[in-house]
Amino acid sequence: MGKKSLNNRYYVPGFSFSGISSGIKKSGAKDLALIVSEQTANIAGVFTTNRIKAAPVKLDIRRIKSGRGQAIIINSGNANACTGETGYKNADEMTKITSQELGLPKNLVYISSTGIIGRPLQMPKIIRAIPKAVKELSPASLENAASAIMTTDTFTKIALRKINIGNKTGTIAGIAKGAAMICPNMATMLSFIMTDVSVKPADLDSSLRRAISNSFNVLAVDNDMSTNDTVLIMANGKLGNREISEKSSHYKKFVQGLNEVTYDLARMIAADGEGSTKVIEIVVQSAGSKTDAEKIAKSIATSMLVKTAIYGEDPNWGRIISAIGYSKADVKEERIDIYINDIKVVGRGKGLNKSIAAQKSLSGKEITITVKLGVGKGSAKAITCDLTENYIKLNAHYTT
Amino acid sequence: MGKKSLNNRYYVPGFSFSGISSGIKKSGAKDLALIVSEQTANIAGVFTTNRIKAAPVKLDIRRIKSGRGQAIIINSGNANACTGETGYKNADEMTKITSQELGLPKNLVYISSTGIIGRPLQMPKIIRAIPKAVKELSPASLENAASAIMTTDTFTKIALRKINIGNKTGTIAGIAKGAAMICPNMATMLSFIMTDVSVKPADLDSSLRRAISNSFNVLAVDNDMSTNDTVLIMANGKLGNREISEKSSHYKKFVQGLNEVTYDLARMIAADGEGSTKVIEIVVQSAGSKTDAEKIAKSIATSMLVKTAIYGEDPNWGRIISAIGYSKADVKEERIDIYINDIKVVGRGKGLNKSIAAQKSLSGKEITITVKLGVGKGSAKAITCDLTENYIKLNAHYTT
Numbered sequence: 001m002g003k004k005s006l007n008n009r010y011y012v013p014g015f016s017f018s019g020i021s022s023g024i025k026k027s028g029a030k031d032l033a034l035i036v037s038e039q040t041a042n043i044a045g046v047f048t049t050n051r052i053k054a055a056p057v058k059l060d061i062r063r064i065k066s067g068r069g070q071a072i073i074i075n076s077g078n079a080n081a082c083t084g085e086t087g088y089k090n091a092d093e094m095t096k097i098t099s100q101e102l103g104l105p106k107n108l109v110y111i112s113s114t115g116i117i118g119r120p121l122q123m124p125k126i127i128r129a130i131p132k133a134v135k136e137l138s139p140a141s142l143e144n145a146a147s148a149i150m151t152t153d154t155f156t157k158i159a160l161r162k163i164n165i166g167n168k169t170g171t172i173a174g175i176a177k178g179a180a181m182i183c184p185n186m187a188t189m190l191s192f193i194m195t196d197v198s199v200k201p202a203d204l205d206s207s208l209r210r211a212i213s214n215s216f217n218v219l220a221v222d223n224d225m226s227t228n229d230t231v232l233i234m235a236n237g238k239l240g241n242r243e244i245s246e247k248s249s250h251y252k253k254f255v256q257g258l259n260e261v262t263y264d265l266a267r268m269i270a271a272d273g274e275g276s277t278k279v280i281e282i283v284v285q286s287a288g289s290k291t292d293a294e295k296i297a298k299s300i301a302t303s304m305l306v307k308t309a310i311y312g313e314d315p316n317w318g319r320i321i322s323a324i325g326y327s328k329a330d331v332k333e334e335r336i337d338i339y340i341n342d343i344k345v346v347g348r349g350k351g352l353n354k355s356i357a358a359q360k361s362l363s364g365k366e367i368t369i370t371v372k373l374g375v376g377k378g379s380a381k382a383i384t385c386d387l388t389e390n391y392i393k394l395n396a397h398y399t400t
Numbered sequence: 401m402g403k404k405s406l407n408n409r410y411y412v413p414g415f416s417f418s419g420i421s422s423g424i425k426k427s428g429a430k431d432l433a434l435i436v437s438e439q440t441a442n443i444a445g446v447f448t449t450n451r452i453k454a455a456p457v458k459l460d461i462r463r464i465k466s467g468r469g470q471a472i473i474i475n476s477g478n479a480n481a482c483t484g485e486t487g488y489k490n491a492d493e494m495t496k497i498t499s500q501e502l503g504l505p506k507n508l509v510y511i512s513s514t515g516i517i518g519r520p521l522q523m524p525k526i527i528r529a530i531p532k533a534v535k536e537l538s539p540a541s542l543e544n545a546a547s548a549i550m551t552t553d554t555f556t557k558i559a560l561r562k563i564n565i566g567n568k569t570g571t572i573a574g575i576a577k578g579a580a581m582i583c584p585n586m587a588t589m590l591s592f593i594m595t596d597v598s599v600k601p602a603d604l605d606s607s608l609r610r611a612i613s614n615s616f617n618v619l620a621v622d623n624d625m626s627t628n629d630t631v632l633i634m635a636n637g638k639l640g641n642r643e644i645s646e647k648s649s650h651y652k653k654f655v656q657g658l659n660e661v662t663y664d665l666a667r668m669i670a671a672d673g674e675g676s677t678k679v680i681e682i683v684v685q686s687a688g689s690k691t692d693a694e695k696i697a698k699s700i701a702t703s704m705l706v707k708t709a710i711y712g713e714d715p716n717w718g719r720i721i722s723a724i725g726y727s728k729a730d731v732k733e734e735r736i737d738i739y740i741n742d743i744k745v746v747g748r749g750k751g752l753n754k755s756i757a758a759q760k761s762l763s764g765k766e767i768t769i770t771v772k773l774g775v776g777k778g779s780a781k782a783i784t785c786d787l788t789e790n791y792i793k794l795n796a797h798y799t800t
Contacts, residue, residue, distance in 0.1 A: 011435050026464070026523035038491070048725075050722065050726045051724075051725040051726070051727075051728075051729075051730070051731050051733070052721055052724065052727040052731070052733050053725075059724060079718075080720070081722075082718065082721055082746075082749060082750060083753065084734070084749065114663060114727030116718065117717075117718025117721065117722065117748075118717065118721075118750070118751040119751070128456070152737065160484075225724060227721075227722050227725060237706050304704075304791075304795070305795055308791075308792050308796045309795065309796065310401070311792070311796045314798025317517075317518065318479075318481070318482065318516065318517025318518050319517075321452055321453060321482055321517065321518075321627075322450065322481075322517065322627050324451075324452065325450040325451040325452030325453075325627060326449075326450045326451075327451075328451075329451075330451075331451050331452070333451070333452050334484070346482075346518075349482060349484065350482060350483070350484050350518070351482065351518035351519070387792060388792055388796075389789040389792045389793065390710070391704075391708075391792075392787060392789045392792060393710055393789065394787055394792075395704070395705055395708035395709065395712070396708045396709065396711045396712025396714065396788075
């Protein structure tokens with residue numbers, strides 16, 4: 001019964017899922033995920049802006065122009081990046097076989113890959129596994145899919161929200177993988193979001209971009225970094241609501257629900273940053289502009305010296321103020337206030353001798369650094385994690 | 401005799417030096433350095449572009465407009481940054497006492513500080529120590545000065561070149577401290593350069609900027625980052641050469657000598673990066689432009705994933721090509737060649753299965769990563785170091 005109620009939590013009307021082991025991962029862990037909608041869905045996506053794009057990203061970018069999709073096939077363990085023409089053909093072949101097994105047109109099938117760069121996909125294993133992935137599809141298997149997209153992640157990342165659309169209750173659920181490093185050089189971040197709410201294709205795209213700008217894009221991650229980063233959303237309309245557009249009253253509610261799902265997933269990614277022991281939220285207020293606030297939040301969140309200090313539970317605000325200074329934002333030193341959790345450690349640019357209290361508060365697992373610039377109305381957030389010896393250990397010996 | 405010849409190596413005509421312990425550092429290590437020219441010198445400086453500038457930087461920036469100087473007083477252990485009006489008064493007071501002890505006008509005395517941010521200078525200790533630093537001045541004591549400016553550096557950084565100016569032989573010598581982290585968030589980098597060559601003030605400034613652009617500025621250091629970064633050069637004209645200007649035939653030779661000194665120092669700083677075990681030189685060729693080449697070199701040199709891979713002696717070129725891709729430079733994936741030391745690991749964007757040979761070559765202490773873009777004539781270099789567990793250990797527990 002417990003199992004069943006757990007599965008119910010992750011049920012999205014009209015979608016089914018599977019996650020199996022194809023043998024790409026030597027460990028035998030799950031490495032092939034499939035997400036299928038029972039009817040053709042509207043689809044929107046956001047992809048890496050890295051100039052070097054993996055084959056599956058190139059393929060999805062072409063295919064998504066139609067705004068329509070019905071299935072996503074995902075493998076972990078191999079990124080299918082820097083694999084030339086063969087890599088692209090392999091990605092296309094994976095979608096073709098998936099479409100045949102599902103009885104769908106190939107153009108409705110999307111694909112993502114994550115893992116090691118520069119090695120050819122082990123196509124025989126994958127070709128053999130796809131029929132099995134189709135066979136195991138179940139509305140109750142979202143967790144299996146979430147598990148099969150992991151690389152160095154230590155836990156599955158699933159978030160779900162219910163939203164009221166008129167007298168109906170819609171569902172938005174997402175899975176994600178991140179781990180590797182959260183910043184400054186994230187390895188691949190993938191996220192797949194499913195909803196039964198009916199949303200117009202263009203407005204599905206805009207809602208996704210809005211939701212991401214306050215979630216995955218405030219991870220101290222240059223989201224544009226990996227060759228494979230992909231966020232896809234499928235809206236299959238199974239709820240039967242009147243199709244939502246930017247002009248309709250429910251659009252804002254949909255964006256908010258979607259943002260809650262993606263924000264939850266972003267925090268989980270930070271919490272699972274390689275070797276991390278603490279999640280750090282950076283809150284920047286009263287900056288000269290939103291852009292300045294974003295620069296400062298990102299500068300602090302990507303500072304290795306700040307991240308190691310938090311790991312060491314050391315309230316070293318000198319590193320925070322230095323990161324503020326080199327962010328290139330306009331600041332007035334004599335107006336800067338800094339809080340570590342709720343303890344004001346810097347007032348008007350000078351230390352307030354609150355080291356002991358601040359240090360105590362750093363023993364927790366969830367840390368907030370708040371910076372008030374006192375020069376305007378710009379605000380921004382960033383999410384990151386601390387930097388530990390285990391990050392080095394994990395990354396010094398990954399491929400060989 | 402060995403001692404004497406060693407000291408002779410670091411002799412710069414017309415300059416004397418001292419380095420003593422004032423008690424700022426609890427360990428009793430040297431923490432107060434003094435550099436004095438026997439005659440007034442031309443002086444030029446390059447300072448941090450961090451918006452938050454330490455008091456000594458603010459003071460030097462005002463004073464250096466005259467182009468003239470005769471002494472530099474430097475303390476380590478306390479950065480005198482984020483210390484408000486009192487901090488500025490303390491910096492001024494240090495130069496005033498130094499000038500009185502030396503019998504010089506205050507405006508000819510410059511100052512640098514490095515160490516912890518946000519704590520007031522222990523002025524009584526410093527005031528007591530300055531007369532001792534003056535008393536110990538000696539032309540043979542450059543090493544003492546180099547030692548007294550160190551913070552977490554593990555060795556003194558001194559470089560010297562002789563250059564022929566007509567029938568005379570001039571000397572350019574420099575000391576530096578860096579250590580803390582080389583990138584992306586360098587703690588304070590300080591360097592002081594002395595020469596007996598006579599150079600016009602404006603041209604001394606231009607020669608310093610040229611030399612730095614190919615040395616300290618290619619450290620994968622945003623040189624602008626610390627609140628205290630300072631490079632000062634004093635040219636006292638003791639050599640008696642006809643004053644060098646940009647138009648004179650000896651200018652190029654002077655810049656080259658100066659660049660060799662600063663490049664040596666930059667490499668020493670990389671070699672002494674906190675916890676580092678390897679120096680990494682990034683060479684980028686045939687990029688679309690010099691700016692693109694610089695972006696790519698910096699992107700690779702600041703990639704934590706690249707730096708940890710080199711530490712792990714893992715020829716993980718996927719991380720290198722990903723860093724190329726997110727650098728925002730224009731690249732063509734199918735034209736990229738990558739070499740690890742002299743082993744070509746990527747040809748035309750694809751892996752060449754040279755992992756074993758490349759891995760062997762990574763066992764050395766000096767690593768070169770060469771990237772050929774095949775799209776133009778832009779080239780650039782960067783210097784960095786690997787990233788190890790010891791970096792984390794050193795930085796997780798620095799102030800408290």
